[in-house]
Amino acid sequence: MTIAEVLHQAKAELTVRKLDLNIAEIIIETRLGLTRSELWMSLDREMNVSEKKQFDNDFARYIGGEPVQYILEVAPFYGRDFYVTPSVLIPRPETEELVYAAEKYIEQNPTRIQHLLDICTGSGIIPITLKAIFPSCDITGSDISKEALQIAEQNNARLETDVRFIHSDLVEYFQKTGEKFDVILANPPYIAESERVEMSKYVLENEPELALFAPNDGLAIYERLIKNLPDIVDNCFWIGMEIGYAQGQAVKKLLEKSFPQANVIVKQDINGKDRMVICSNELI
Structure with missing residues (x-):
């Protein structure tokens, strides 16, 4: 799946659950070492198997109630x-x-x-x-x-x-x-x-x-x-x-x-x- 497709699916679930719509972007840019502008320029990039697995794990933990800062072990x-x-x-x-x-x-x-x-x-x-x-x-x-x-x-x-x-x-x-x-x-x-x-x-x-x-x-x-x-x-x-x-x-x-x-x-x-x-x- 491309980054755009992953974000689209994630945002749909976040919308239904009334959660922060920025979470998927934060997870991807942090794990891939991208700035927000670099993320937007990489929307057509295919996520490899390990990247997608990491995202799915992180996203599930967030949906399960963990703060994204603890999941990623970083906070600005x-x-x-x-x-x-x-x-x-x-x-x-x-x-x-x-x-x-x-x-x-x-x-x-x-x-x-x-x-x-x-x-x-x-x-x-x-x-x-x-x-x-x-x-x-x-x-x-x-x-x-x-x-x-x-x-x-x-x-x-x-x-x-x-x-x-x-x-x-x-x-x-x-x-x-x-x-x-x-x-x-x-x-x-x-x-x-x-x-x-x-x-x-x-x-x-x-x-x-x-x-x-x-x-x-x-x-x-x-x-x-x-x-x-x-x-x-x-x-x-x-x-x-x-x-x-x-x-x-x-x-x-x-x-x-x-x-x-x-x-x-x-x-x-x-x-x-x-x-x-x-x-x-x-x-x-």
Whole structure:
């Protein structure tokens, strides 16, 4: 069968099941190493037996409920492809907005920013992305999951960055070492158990619950983390945290309590939902 014929059949099934119509293209271009434009120029190409068998296997797994990122073991983030497995969350576009905010802040303070920490780093997408942009910065990622850190280290090697990854329960390791950071980022578990009923089965059945859910309406990790952040910030600091859309004011109050002299603002994402809280003792 040609690529066009395979795509036609796949899209018919995706349409009936009301699933993402781009999945077949994503599978083929990833497995064959094609860009989207190269794929369109190759529609008349015959798929050989092994290519068709691989596609059928991948497509069946997707239809069966597996996220395509885990099937292909790759997910795009901020212009780079990251290795992902079910040990880590699939990168979300919303997290790119947190990285963008940090990137703009560092650009405005290029000589002062030296030490950056990403807490709950998962696959390492945040620190690796920022290290690629700002190679002179000393950047660290930490996580409580050893399995996630193994994935992060693989991404570190694949993307040729030299981020330091540390196994730590939030900031415990850094409290012990006495390290201080200019910039701290965090995308902790923040989904409340009550939101489980609203979530996609693709997420619930495949992504790690440790990285998704938190007690106390999703605020428990923020409470522990923010209480201890004053121990590890430098004299001048900028903190950026991703949040759930209903958590802006609660997280803002936690930061204001720990940093009464700082400026704290809630920022919305591209969809107009509260998505991050920024705390700094400089102008924001």
